[in-house]
Amino acid sequence: MLKYKDSTSGLEIDSCPECYGLWFDGEELKLFFQSPQLSRQILEEDAAERLLRAESDVGREAGARACPACRDRSLFASKMGSVQVDYCLRCRGIWFDRAELESLVCAYCKGERGNLIIFNQLAEGLGTVSKPNPQAEAFMEMLKRYLPADEEH
Numbered sequence: 001m002l003k004y005k006d007s008t009s010g011l012e013i014d015s016c017p018e019c020y021g022l023w024f025d026g027e028e029l030k031l032f033f034q035s036p037q038l039s040r041q042i043l044e045e046d047a048a049e050r051l052l053r054a055e056s057d058v059g060r061e062a063g064a065r066a067c068p069a070c071r072d073r074s075l076f077a078s079k080m081g082s083v084q085v086d087y088c089l090r091c092r093g094i095w096f097d098r099a100e101l102e103s104l105v106c107a108y109c110k111g112e113r114g115n116l117i118i119f120n121q122l123a124e125g126l127g128t129v130s131k132p133n134p135q136a137e138a139f140m141e142m143l144k145r146y147l148p149a150d151e152e153h
Contacts, residue, residue: 001068004042006035013038014068022101023068026092029118033125036138042101043142069093080104080119081112092117102143 001014001023011031014023022042024032032038067073067088075086075095083104086095094117096104108122109129126140127133 004038006037008037009035011035011038013042015042020098022096024094024096025069026088027121029094029121030125033133033136033139039139039142043139043146065095067091067093068095078115078118080114081107081110083107083112085115085118087115087117094118094121102146105140105143 002017004013004015005011009031011028013028013032015021016023065075065086067075067090069091070088070093073088073090076089077084077086079085081104083100085100085104086097087093104118105122105126108119108126111129113119125133126136132140
């Protein structure tokens with residue numbers, strides 16, 4: 001796994017160099033949106049590869065992905081809106097396949113709901129439509145640059 005790191009907060013997000021998936025340890029997702037440095041690293045520096053490269057879900061079969069943190073647990077698949085996301089019931093870490101993070105944020109902003117573990121972290125990190133989190137503004141501005149006009153939130 002490659003690591004994206006915020007030098008100010010020390011927050012680290014793991015990324016698979018083969019499939020461009022992202023791993024957020026428990027409670028990291030809500031903190032991620034407050035880091036313009038990590039947003040820039042993931043959305044700008046790596047965007048061409050992660051968002052434009054043909055999808056590659058290396059070695060993935062239904063229920064075959066083990067939790068990167070627990071290692072002895074399979075990830076549980078759950079939907080939030082139309083996006084299926086994998087997470088660990090034990091450590092509450094969240095796995096995003098390539099471009100799922102971006103799709104999930106768009107679904108959240110459109111009012112789609114689903115898994116409470118994931119939804120609560122999105123709500124804490126992004127805020128609500130009526131009361132957005134100002135610390136997430138940098139992420140949202142960068143995200144707009146990479147979305148087709150019909151997918152913008």
